[in-house]
Amino acid sequence: MPTPPEPPAYATIREGIALREQGRSPEAKALLESLITNVENGDDAYAKVFLAHSLADVQERPEDELAWDLRALAFLNDLTDQQAVARGNPGGKNALLPSLHLNLAADYQHFELGQAHLNALSNDEYGNSIRSAFAEGI
Template sequence: MDIEDHVMAEIGRAQELAVAGERDRARGAFEKLWEQVEEAGDPLHVVTLAHFAADVQDDPARELEWDLRALDAVPALTDARAQRHHPSLRVAGFLPSLHLNAAAAYAKLGNAAAAAEHLDRAQLHCRHLADDDYGRMIRDAITRLRGEIPTPGEGRGAHTC
């Protein structure tokens, strides 16, 4: 476990603000941390911060920017780096949630085709999720969002994980 990772600790504190409903404070904390994280370039920091920062954006376009930053950083992230933070982490396990969040942002922006594409990717990576509460939550969210966006020629809700 990466006990000395002060950046992950700061990201965690900012996420605690978000969970407590203090979106503005969390957003400010994430933006301040981004200056440090972007410069250093540790992919775990980039993916984690961008993933959490997306959730506290009021503007769906800004939310999507953060979601895409997280996804763009994934290829540079290795399991070894993720596991230095926590031994259970696997990069493949991040992908369903990251693509789900991008799909949700695209749906908010009215881009059903891009939303469906990211839902397909999220669904593809569901096999990397455990059959636990988190895995079920992500699978259910994919199914729910799939039912909310129109799919050309198929109607709504045609796919599930």
Template sequence: MTATPAGPDTTMEAIGRAVTEGRAGDVASARQELLALWSAIGVTGDPLHRCTLAHHLADLHEDPAQALAWDVRALDAADAVTEQRVQQHHAGLHIAGFYPSLHLNLADDYRRLGSFDAAAEHITAAGEHAPHLPQDAYGDLLRTALDEVAEAVSRRDSAKRTSAPGPAA
């Protein structure tokens, strides 16, 4: 049996609003809002908040080195998230389902930086976690992106993928 949260998670709601703002085109404002939230959460704050925020903040950086720094933070935070905490946020989520996307993003960052061996390691890790992806449009999107990044790594291609999330190149 999963516990029901005591009330709305205002931090997750604020992260969601900033992400929506960034996707609507106001990337600079979304970044500022997420950075302010990051400061409020702190490096030892709720790992679900840190993972979610860092994962989305990485997508708001065109520079792959900046994205990499946030994607590393997201993966580190995911390793500290418990299944119970994820279930408190949403009964349908499982921490195992986070890892394909987290490793995919790291693979893409490393690939864009020309670090193809590191990229290949994260593609392998993402593939190992891919069975945890849902059989829905989101899962299909990630499986397609995994194939795209793996192909780009094999070609030693460091160009940004047109299907990659984030600000336009």
């Protein structure tokens, strides 16, 4: 199946990502925010995920970044595997989950916070199981 034509919002989102990568986050944020109304009122679920996921990365406040990452994950519910494949994700919408969950893990920072307290665990079965889970990245 041929890839459908790309809506203009996609190019604008990629432009915002490029600005962020150049260290120009305020400009990137303004550009991405200019798309919110049109994208969120539209019917392109992939654009909604893409925009929210990108907006999360340009937030100054951690709670705002978390809110956008949660929105991206919520928008994923409306995305079909076919839409994700058509936009270059051969694994379907599940191929987006690692990145979305990684961002949420970073937002919550619980992995690092928990890891910082591993020395408080006893040297017993429970403590060893928790240390092992952290070592495996679970």
